[in-house]
Amino acid sequence: MTGAMLAYEHWLASYRRLWRASIVSSILNPILYLAALGVGLGKLVNHGAHPLGVSYVTYVAPGMLVAAGMNIAAFESTWPVMGAIKWTRVYHAMLAAPLRVRDVMIGHQLYFASRVAASTGLYLVALAAFGTLHSPYAVLAWPVAVLAGVAFSAPLAAYAAWAPKDSYLAAVFRFAVVPLFLFSGTFFPVTRLPEGLRQLAYATPLWHGVDLARHLTLGTVTWGMALVHVAYLVAFAAAGLWLAERAYTRKLVR
Amino acid sequence: MPDGGALIHARGLTKRFGPLCAVDAIDFDVRKGEAFGFLGPNGAGKSSTMRMIGCVSPVTDGTLRVLGLDPLTDGPAIRGRLGVVPQMDTLDNELTVRENLVIYGRYFGLSRRELRARADDLLEFVQLEERANDPVEPLSGGMKRRLTIARSLVNDPELLLLDEPTTGLDPQARHVVWDRLFRLKQRGVTLVLTTHYMDEAEQLCDRLVIMHQGRIAEEGSPAELIQRLSTREVVELRFAGDTPPVEGVFDGRVARVEELPDRVLLYTDDGDALVPLAHERLGPQSVLVRRSTLEDVFLRLTGRTLVD
Numbered sequence A: 001m002t003g004a005m006l007a008y009e010h011w012l013a014s015y016r017r018l019w020r021a022s023i024v025s026s027i028l029n030p031i032l033y034l035a036a037l038g039v040g041l042g043k044l045v046n047h048g049a050h051p052l053g054v055s056y057v058t059y060v061a062p063g064m065l066v067a068a069g070m071n072i073a074a075f076e077s078t079w080p081v082m083g084a085i086k087w088t089r090v091y092h093a094m095l096a097a098p099l100r101v102r103d104v105m106i107g108h109q110l111y112f113a114s115r116v117a118a119s120t121g122l123y124l125v126a127l128a129a130f131g132t133l134h135s136p137y138a139v140l141a142w143p144v145a146v147l148a149g150v151a152f153s154a155p156l157a158a159y160a161a162w163a164p165k166d167s168y169l170a171a172v173f174r175f176a177v178v179p180l181f182l183f184s185g186t187f188f189p190v191t192r193l194p195e196g197l198r199q200l201a202y203a204t205p206l207w208h209g210v211d212l213a214r215h216l217t218l219g220t221v222t223w224g225m226a227l228v229h230v231a232y233l234v235a236f237a238a239a240g241l242w243l244a245e246r247a248y249t250r251k252l253v254r
Numbered sequence B: 001m002p003d004g005g006a007l008i009h010a011r012g013l014t015k016r017f018g019p020l021c022a023v024d025a026i027d028f029d030v031r032k033g034e035a036f037g038f039l040g041p042n043g044a045g046k047s048s049t050m051r052m053i054g055c056v057s058p059v060t061d062g063t064l065r066v067l068g069l070d071p072l073t074d075g076p077a078i079r080g081r082l083g084v085v086p087q088m089d090t091l092d093n094e095l096t097v098r099e100n101l102v103i104y105g106r107y108f109g110l111s112r113r114e115l116r117a118r119a120d121d122l123l124e125f126v127q128l129e130e131r132a133n134d135p136v137e138p139l140s141g142g143m144k145r146r147l148t149i150a151r152s153l154v155n156d157p158e159l160l161l162l163d164e165p166t167t168g169l170d171p172q173a174r175h176v177v178w179d180r181l182f183r184l185k186q187r188g189v190t191l192v193l194t195t196h197y198m199d200e201a202e203q204l205c206d207r208l209v210i211m212h213q214g215r216i217a218e219e220g221s222p223a224e225l226i227q228r229l230s231t232r233e234v235v236e237l238r239f240a241g242d243t244p245p246v247e248g249v250f251d252g253r254v255a256r257v258e259e260l261p262d263r264v265l266l267y268t269d270d271g272d273a274l275v276p277l278a279h280e281r282l283g284p285q286s287v288l289v290r291r292s293t294l295e296d297v298f299l300r301l302t303g304r305t306l307v308d
């Protein structure tokens, strides 16, 4: 674990040069999205009765929180991972020193999780400011968003390490990340999806994260449900870490 | 330490990439305090060998001991005591010059405070102290190479592995690097390096092996190799147009004739004696008599010149 912490330190040090730009978007994004979806789109959706049972902004807010975490996790764990193998060769530098492949992999995942935690933390504050949190359990939506982030960053890092070229990375956004963002219960209930697609949505980690976060912010959570969601996300993350270590080893040790 | 005090001990060391045998059962020992070189053309297997010694590439077959330990089981422990200058730079362009040293030193578990002091010393050592707080990206190739060398010293290594430390540097930058490596050697650091440059090998190496197609073709000190495998002098003939036939012209008067695309080399112990004959029979544009070098040894062993 200490080796992983040293690798993590590297990523924190290089983040120091980027944080100003990223902090601005971390603060502005939630405000812009919540304003557009809540005040703008919400006016149309909420017209008359509340078909979702709550105002649209309240409905969409926890979805945005978890989806924002997914987006950051996905960006950070794709090009930067391929880059550290092929372009900047940062991983190779770590491995020439006493770090092991597992340290290198876990250290980077710790950094992804930190980035997700920082962004979703700010997001949660924005959610509170927009009056969308209806339960003290809402604060638990934060660790849920981080866990969902790792459920993406781990398998995606495995994919990025395995991918032969960077067009594979654009493809995973086009065919996985973006569709998930739109169809995994972030903006509307997956029950509206046609048969087949709905089952597919239930299988994605984003839906589990969004559904649990939503029940937490609305205060309608039950422990059984929470356990299932968390177990699913943990299993996804663990499988991803296992695959990532294998993919890293194949690319870096030869 | 076992293996007669060798810092590196290799027997039948082999590296295969699928069907390709990059390193083919080589034997060598590197002793404490010496400067040991791997000389060879592109694809000879130098980097593959260096990467196995550096414990970043698993040995396919044979025995390898580094600092008396087995890379397979003690990789991290060995790497903690090595300094490595890889063939391709792995500097972090997002960090400053100094941060590159400090962050890399952290991988060895050294404290930040210790590293800040050491970074200053190392930057002075490679003459980069004025660039300490600049980003790495815009540094010239030679500066980056010097920074990589500084970085490899951050953990005060017993054994320094340098894979083509001066390739791509201008002559002045090369001399700076040679000077620094020479000083390290004087301090008792064991150096293992690969190079394409004969003068580099002659200047720096106490002992070297010439690698060719994954095998060791010859081994010895630079002077020994020249004496054993070449003549004292070489006459270089250049021609304005096509090279005339040289066959038979110098029979019995030279040890060997080498015809290269741009010149003809005559191997002999008395070069001056051949000059009149060469002028008379071949009418060369220019004639140069010089001392034999490692390049000549190399040419004889591999049939290739080693110009980059």
Ligand SMILES: Nc1ncnc2c1ncn2[C@@H]1O[C@H](COP(=O)(O)OP(=O)(O)OP(=O)(O)O)[C@@H](O)[C@H]1O
Residues within 6 Å of the ligand: A254, B017, B020, B021, B022, B040, B041, B042, B043, B044, B045, B046, B047, B048, B049, B087
């Ligand atoms: N990771 C790898 N996968 C497959 N083949 C490799 C790999 N690394 C090296 N090789 C092959 O092994 C052989 C030896 O390569 P190596 O890099 O050791 O040569 P070298 O002596 O360092 O050459 P150069 O002077 O060009 O650096 C080459 O044929 C090369 O293509």
Ligand SMILES: [Mg+2]
Residues within 6 Å of the ligand: B046, B047, B048, B087, B163
């Ligand atoms: Mg090489």
